[in-house]
Amino acid sequence: MPERIPVVEKILSANDRLADENRACIDAAGVFSINIMASPGAGKTSLIEQTVRAFSSQYRIGMINGDILTSLDADRAAAAGAVAVQINTGGNCHLDAVMLQSALDQIGLESLDLLIVENVGNLICPAEFRLGTHKNVIVASIPEGDDKPHKYPSMYRGADVLVLNKIDLLPYVTFRMDFFRQGVAVLNPGVTQFDLSCRTGEGLQAWYDWLASNLSDRKVIFQT
């Protein structure tokens, strides 16, 4: 069906325009923003919970969660101390810029320092849709296997930060770290990498330091 290609291109470029508008709003509010992507169960929500707990006394955090149906993840982020807005995609397999735009209208960007977007759990489709956030963070996890960068190149290629979660499970599964790193190095040699466990807390500090440094680099217009 080659006649579908122009339609898809049109949708993607419309998405890019909206992503630019989202970025302009986020920048105008002096907010630092990240888009967290991963396959289901890699630990996006656990990373967000830990991060919100660690940062909520110092920074005002908003969390926009994309999920097919439930608000389970947004509830967890809200319980940890974030202002949370839920986007139910109604079966859609990714967030796009127009969905984020409507959530931005609700969340009150002017009262935030940090905006965390949790994308739909999917290692393929979210990579195609820019949202307008500053950094793309991909969460990988030890039990999902060492072949993932090789098999899902688009997602790994587009990441600014790669968090490798669940390192506490390394003794119990087969995971060839060399093979994993090799895949990452080919696709995205400059990606910032953190190995950590949201469960035990190991390695989280380096991730916090990266986030804190980006937050302090932002020109925050509205102070509490």
Place this chain on the structure above:
Amino acid sequence: MPERIPVVEKILSANDRLADENRACIDAAGVFSINIMASPGAGKTSLIEQTVRAFSSQYRIGMINGDILTSLDADRAAAAGAVAVQINTGGNCHLDAVMLQSALDQIGLESLDLLIVENVGNLICPAEFRLGTHKNVIVASIPEGDDKPHKYPSMYRGADVLVLNKIDLLPYVTFRMDFFRQGVAVLNPGVTQFDLSCRTGEGLQAWYDWLASNLSDRKVIFQT
């Protein structure tokens, strides 16, 4: 963009027609066929490897693997003793009936007893596209978390069999079995369930028994 909906409906019903054609071909060859779906890293390929090893002395097995880019999984199935055909979806996030049709042309159904289709690693999109296989098998895994049936209902609703893999990791992660089972019971109370570990071998026999029983129920037209 509401004008897109009729197009999507047309594609889905065209897919259903092709799925019926696929089923007719598979039935005519006396082959039993399964479509294995899961999120990335749940253990589809490991389950297939173990199954091929266990069955290849008795049955002729074909494996059709859907992947975005590599042939890593098909290579593993071939090494275990299956006739393997790779479908590179070129970025597409699921298999559909037309992709399966072209792979069926290549694999030589007449020389097979069992056809295993490994879908693209994705817990959302593959559920929308019938392929024409006899049974849908979903592989869940302990480390991906107990909330997955609640969050990815379409996939769980459409499954005939639910394999819960990596039960050897239960002591090392937080997984509320009750909460998981609750989600499954609401969506798909009649689903056949197997708890197992492809790594340790625990629980695999019950899965083999189910498969063997389905294979012996088939009217095999071509015998070796």
